Amino acid sequence: xxxxxxVLIINxxxxxxxxxxxxxxxxxxxxLKGQIERLKKK
Amino acid sequence: xxSNAVMSTLKIVLxxxxxxxxxxxxxxxxxxxxxxxxxxxxxxxxxxxxxTVIAFLMSALFSxxxxxxxxxxxxxxxxxxxxxxxxxxxxATITGSIWAKASWGSFxxxxxxxxxxxxxxxxxxxxxxxxxxxxxxxxKAALSAVYSILAxxxxxxxxxxxxxxxxxxxxxxxxxxxxxxxxxxxxxxxxLSSIAxxxxxxxxxxxxKIDLIKVKLQLDELEK
Numbered sequence: 001x002x003x004x005x006x007v008l009i010i011n012x013x014x015x016x017x018x019x020x021x022x023x024x025x026x027x028x029x030x031x032l033k034g035q036i037e038r039l040k041k042k
Numbered sequence: 043x044x045s046n047a048v049m050s051t052l053k054i055v056l057x058x059x060x061x062x063x064x065x066x067x068x069x070x071x072x073x074x075x076x077x078x079x080x081x082x083x084x085x086x087x088x089x090x091x092x093x094t095v096i097a098f099l100m101s102a103l104f105s106x107x108x109x110x111x112x113x114x115x116x117x118x119x120x121x122x123x124x125x126x127x128x129x130x131x132x133x134a135t136i137t138g139s140i141w142a143k144a145s146w147g148s149f150x151x152x153x154x155x156x157x158x159x160x161x162x163x164x165x166x167x168x169x170x171x172x173x174x175x176x177x178x179x180x181x182k183a184a185l186s187a188v189y190s191i192l193a194x195x196x197x198x199x200x201x202x203x204x205x206x207x208x209x210x211x212x213x214x215x216x217x218x219x220x221x222x223x224x225x226x227x228x229x230x231x232x233x234l235s236s237i238a239x240x241x242x243x244x245x246x247x248x249x250x251k252i253d254l255i256k257v258k259l260q261l262d263e264l265e266k
Contacts, residue, residue: 003079006144010137011064014086017133018243025250032257039264 056246059239066232074229083141085232089240090134091159095201096244097127098166102194105187115255117183120190121173122251126244128166135159154207158200165193 067085074081100123108116138156139149150156172189176182225233 003144006140007079007082010083010140011086013136013140014090014133017129018247021129022247022250025247025254029250029254029257032254032261036257036261036264039261 052242053246056239056242059235060243063232063236063239066228066235071228071232072226074226080141080145081229083137084229085236087134087137087141088233089237090130090137091201092237093240093244094127094131094134094162095197096241097123097130097248098194098197100248101127101190105190108183108187109191114179114183117187118255119252120187122255123248124166124169124190126247126251128163128170130244131159131163131166135163154204158204162197162200165196169193 063085067082071081071085073079074084077084101120104116104120104123107113108120135156138159142151142153142156143149146153169186169189173182173186176185
């Protein structure tokens with residue numbers, strides 16, 4: 001495999017992985033905050 | 043509101059910083075002689091391993107705090123940072139094995155460095171197995187804290203000592219046996235900036251995890 005592609009694949013794995021992880025954490029927090037708001041309104 | 047503005051600014055600064063590291067790695071820093079194109083992997087693969095150490099160290103510190111003060115929050119923080127440590131260790135292992143395939147010809151060679159990160163992953167996987175095996179919260183927290191401290195004792199051994207004792211295919215550690223860094227100034231600048239950027243990224247992820255824990259606790263309180 002061409003070294004340039006290897007380096008690019010490694011970078012993509014890191015950044016896509018971290019992006020999705022951060023995104024899922026943020027989504028989780030927003031969902032739980034939404035649940036708290038709903039419970040408070042009740 | 044003020045802290046939200048500070049956080050947003052910090053996120054933007056981090057994004058710009060990481061962008062600069064990325065462009066510096068590809069456009070500004072020269073390629074090292076032996077590593078050629080793979081020099082660029084250094085800026086992403088090494089920080090992953092570095093953050094693994096930081097995350098496990100934080101876990102050991104929170105575990106000590108838990109054993110001292112017996113506050114359940116410290117146990118949850120230790121668990122959260124261990125989860126991050128595992129994520130970064132897996133990323134370091136995957137990226138390292140792709141690098142190995144390209145430069146050594148196979149994804150896995152049981153090289154001392156590969157073996158030591160594999161054992162480290164098993165040790166920390168056992169931490170989560172231990173947690174899931176105990177139902178009583180206080181017992182779970184206390185045993186996990188003791189395990190986490192003992193597990194961290196092995197980290198310097200597996201990351202810094204074993205790869206230096208045995209002959210390895212892995213390129214020389216950044217700080218070698220003579221205790222010197224053999225890097226050109228541009229490579230070193232991008233490398234250290236990358237370490238700083240990824241460390242900030244770890245603390246941002248850890249803050250997100252803390253927020254998640256606090257929101258979950260708040261929700262539990264309300265549901266009771």
